[in-house]
Amino acid sequence: MRAAVVRSFDQPPRYEHFATPVPSGGQVLVDVLAAGLHPRVRSGANGTHYTSDGRLPLVPGIDGVGRLPDGRRVYFVADDDVPGTMAEQALLDPRRSVPLPEDADPIVVAAAMNPAMSSWVALRKRISFRPGQxxxxxxxTGNxxxxxVQIARRLGAAHVVAxxxxxxxxxxxxxxxxxxVVSLAGDPQEAADRLGEAAADVDVVIDYTWGAPTELAIPALLTRRTERSAALDWIQIGSMAGPDITLPSFVLRAANLRIMGSGQGSLTAAGMIAELPALIEELSSGTLTAAALPLPLADVERAWTTPTEPGGRVVLTTSA
Ligand SMILES: NC(=O)c1ccc[n+]([C@@H]2O[C@H](COP(=O)([O-])OP(=O)(O)OC[C@H]3O[C@@H](n4cnc5c(N)ncnc54)[C@H](OP(=O)(O)O)[C@@H]3O)[C@@H](O)[C@H]2O)c1
Incomplete structure (x- = not known):
C-alpha cells in the first residue's frame, strides 16, 4: 500500500510504499477515507508525544474514517502499536470504532472528532457538569x-468565557x-488580570494552554472568586503554551480548586468510545461547526510543511 512514512523524527513524512499491515486477533483491514492532521499526530511523528517509543519507520495518524470490507463506513481510533491511519489501509479494532450515519461527511468527521471529543469527554466523563454552570x-481560538465553546453551550452551559x-x-x-471573550495577547499578567475579572466565578476551566497563561490565570481567578469555597474544576487537556507550571501551595488551600486531566489514559478506551456515537450525531446534524481543509494523502509532505490557515484542520484523503 501507499502511506505517509516517517523515517526520521526531524523530517516530515513522505508518500511511499509501506508493507500492508496484516490483521490479527479480531482486527479488520479497512480502506482509509480520511485522517486528520491533529497536533497529537505531529507530536507522534516527531517523537515528542509521551506515548512515543522511538521506533522508526512509522506511519502517523491516530484516527480516521475507514470503509469496512462490507462497505460500511466507520470512525475509528487506531491502537498505539499498529501503523497509523495516514495510509491507504489501516488496522481497525472493532472495539475502537463506531459506525457513521449515512449523512455523515467523512472529511468533517475526520477533522472534528479529535478536537471535539476533548471537551465532550471532559465535560461528560471527567466531572459532574450540570446545565446552567x-x-x-x-x-x-484553536480547533x-x-x-x-460550542460543546459547553450544547451541554447546557449558561455562560462560556472564551x-x-x-x-x-x-x-x-x-x-x-x-x-x-478575553484576549490573551500582550502582557501576560495584564491578560491574566483580564481573565480574572471576566471569569472569576466560573465552575469549570477547559485548559488547552497550560504553561505561563495557566500559571498566571489560576491565582488571578481564585483570588477574585466571590465564594472561595465554590468548587472550580480545572480540566487540563492541552499544553500549547508549555508542558509545566509552578503552582504555589496556597492556591490549593485558599480555594476549592480541583485540577484534573482529560485524555488518553484518564479514562478507559471503552469509556471514551462509548461517548463517540452521540458526538458523531452532533457533527452530522450540523449543530457543531468544524473547519476542514482536505488534501490528498499523496501530498502529505506539503501538507506537513505548508502553513495552513489557522483554525482549520488538514485532513488527508485517499481515493478509496
Ligand atoms: N487530551 C485530549 O483528549 C486532547 C484532544 C485533542 C487535542 N488536545 C490538545 O489540545 C491542544 C489544542 O489542540 P487543537 O486541535 O485545538 O490545536 P490547534 O487547532 O493547532 O490550535 C492550537 C491553538 O493554540 C493556541 N496557542 C498556541 N500557543 C499558545 C500560547 N503560547 N498561548 C496561548 N495560546 C496558544 C493558538 O491560538 P492563537 O492562534 O490564538 O495563538 C492555536 O490556535 C493541543 O495541545 C492538543 O494536543 C488534547
Missing part, C-alpha cells in the same frame, strides 16, 4: 477550543456561543 475555555490570542478567531467565537 459556567465555563472558561483557555486557548479557545479544540472552538469546539469546546480566551485566546488571535483577535480574528476570538471574535468569531461570539457567534459560536461564547458569552464573553
Amino acid at each position: 459556567s465555563v472558561l475555555v483557555l486557548g479557545a 479544540a477550543g472552538r469546539m469546546a 480566551a485566546g490570542r488571535d483577535p480574528g478567531r476570538l471574535d468569531l467565537l461570539t457567534g459560536l456561543g461564547a458569552t464573553d
Whole structure:
C-alpha cells in the first residue's frame, strides 16, 4: 500500500510504499477515507508525544474514517502499536470504532472528532457538569477550543468565557456561543488580570494552554472568586503554551480548586468510545461547526510543511 512514512523524527513524512499491515486477533483491514492532521499526530511523528517509543519507520495518524470490507463506513481510533491511519489501509479494532450515519461527511468527521471529543469527554466523563454552570475555555481560538465553546453551550452551559490570542478567531467565537471573550495577547499578567475579572466565578476551566497563561490565570481567578469555597474544576487537556507550571501551595488551600486531566489514559478506551456515537450525531446534524481543509494523502509532505490557515484542520484523503 501507499502511506505517509516517517523515517526520521526531524523530517516530515513522505508518500511511499509501506508493507500492508496484516490483521490479527479480531482486527479488520479497512480502506482509509480520511485522517486528520491533529497536533497529537505531529507530536507522534516527531517523537515528542509521551506515548512515543522511538521506533522508526512509522506511519502517523491516530484516527480516521475507514470503509469496512462490507462497505460500511466507520470512525475509528487506531491502537498505539499498529501503523497509523495516514495510509491507504489501516488496522481497525472493532472495539475502537463506531459506525457513521449515512449523512455523515467523512472529511468533517475526520477533522472534528479529535478536537471535539476533548471537551465532550471532559465535560461528560471527567466531572459532574450540570446545565446552567459556567465555563472558561483557555486557548479557545484553536480547533479544540472552538469546539469546546460550542460543546459547553450544547451541554447546557449558561455562560462560556472564551480566551485566546488571535483577535480574528476570538471574535468569531461570539457567534459560536461564547458569552464573553478575553484576549490573551500582550502582557501576560495584564491578560491574566483580564481573565480574572471576566471569569472569576466560573465552575469549570477547559485548559488547552497550560504553561505561563495557566500559571498566571489560576491565582488571578481564585483570588477574585466571590465564594472561595465554590468548587472550580480545572480540566487540563492541552499544553500549547508549555508542558509545566509552578503552582504555589496556597492556591490549593485558599480555594476549592480541583485540577484534573482529560485524555488518553484518564479514562478507559471503552469509556471514551462509548461517548463517540452521540458526538458523531452532533457533527452530522450540523449543530457543531468544524473547519476542514482536505488534501490528498499523496501530498502529505506539503501538507506537513505548508502553513495552513489557522483554525482549520488538514485532513488527508485517499481515493478509496
Ligand atoms: N487530551 C485530549 O483528549 C486532547 C484532544 C485533542 C487535542 N488536545 C490538545 O489540545 C491542544 C489544542 O489542540 P487543537 O486541535 O485545538 O490545536 P490547534 O487547532 O493547532 O490550535 C492550537 C491553538 O493554540 C493556541 N496557542 C498556541 N500557543 C499558545 C500560547 N503560547 N498561548 C496561548 N495560546 C496558544 C493558538 O491560538 P492563537 O492562534 O490564538 O495563538 C492555536 O490556535 C493541543 O495541545 C492538543 O494536543 C488534547
